[in-house]
Amino acid sequence: MTDRAAWNRRRFLRAVLLAVICLLALWASQSQPDVLKTAKALFLEQVVKVMPTDRAYSFLGEHHRDRNRLSQAAAAYRNMAFRDPNSIEAHIGLSNCYRALGKHEAAIDVLRRLMDACPDYAFGYMCLAYNYSDLKHYTEAIWAWEKALELEPNMATLHVRLGKTYVSIGDYNAAIPCFTKAIDVDRRYADGHFELAKAYILTDRMDQAREHYRALETLNENLAVEIQAFGNL
Numbered sequence: 631m632t633d634r635a636a637w638n639r640r641r642f643l644r645a646v647l648l649a650v651i652c653l654l655a656l657w658a659s660q661s662q663p664d665v666l667k668t669a670k671a672l673f674l675e676q677v678v679k680v681m682p683t684d685r686a687y688s689f690l691g692e693h694h695r696d697r698n699r700l701s702q703a704a705a706a707y708r709n710m711a712f713r714d715p716n717s718i719e720a721h722i723g724l725s726n727c728y729r730a731l732g733k734h735e736a737a738i739d740v741l742r743r744l745m746d747a748c749p750d751y752a753f754g755y756m757c758l759a760y761n762y763s764d765l766k767h768y769t770e771a772i773w774a775w776e777k778a779l780e781l782e783p784n785m786a787t788l789h790v791r792l793g794k795t796y797v798s799i800g801d802y803n804a805a806i807p808c809f810t811k812a813i814d815v816d817r818r819y820a821d822g823h824f825e826l827a828k829a830y831i832l833t834d835r836m837d838q839a840r841e842h843y844r845a846l847e848t849l850n851e852n853l854a855v856e857i858q859a860f861g862n863l
Contacts, residue, residue, distance in 0.1 A: 716747045752781035786812040786819045820850035831861035
């Protein structure tokens with residue numbers, strides 16, 4: 631074996647050993663001190679240069695994200711997505727970083743790629759809707775909420791989010807049925823009663839508003855106080 635080959639072999643074996651150490655640490659208990667988590671991140675930053683793995687990139691992304699180092703987290707998730715174009719975790723993590731950085735168009739591009747690969751993933755459409763709403767692209771946001779609801783029609787929160795998007799464009803006639811559907815799905819969903827009461831107040835239907843105010847008195851006292859003050863009920 632030549633000197634160069636021996637040198638390369640030693641370097642490779644050191645990298646393998648380092649990878650094993652890091653992955654063993656990664657598989658350990660998740661309730662670890664921040665010092666250990668930071669040390670693991672520093673190790674993995676080096677390991678992924680030699681032996682990149684999805685698990686290592688996932689840990690790095692989570693580690694940086696939790697410490698609000700969004701650019702570094704995005705880089706980790708971007709590498710993970712490159713390795714696995716169908717990875718939901720990588721694309722959602724990357725899009726969330728972009729959204730937090732105010733890069734909504736980039737987040738939408740990432741989510742569009744994800745939905746091409748995973749068209750039945752309702753949460754992906756929900757993330758799209760949030761980004762479209764941030765940009766005030768309400769027509770696209772409504773489309774995304776509706777796609778999410780096609781997949782998860784029994785999620786009350788999706789109905790409320792769709793209704794609130796209609797409120798953003800002043801279309802209460804479309805919003806009220808959305809809030810009503812949320813309550814049909816879950817009679818004890820306080821946010822649904824709150825948004826419906828608010829919509830009824832804004833459209834001067836006070837009797838209906840009072841009905842949902844009374845429901846809030848039982849379900850959520852704080853929301854009841856807020857809607858009472860809002861509508862002078």
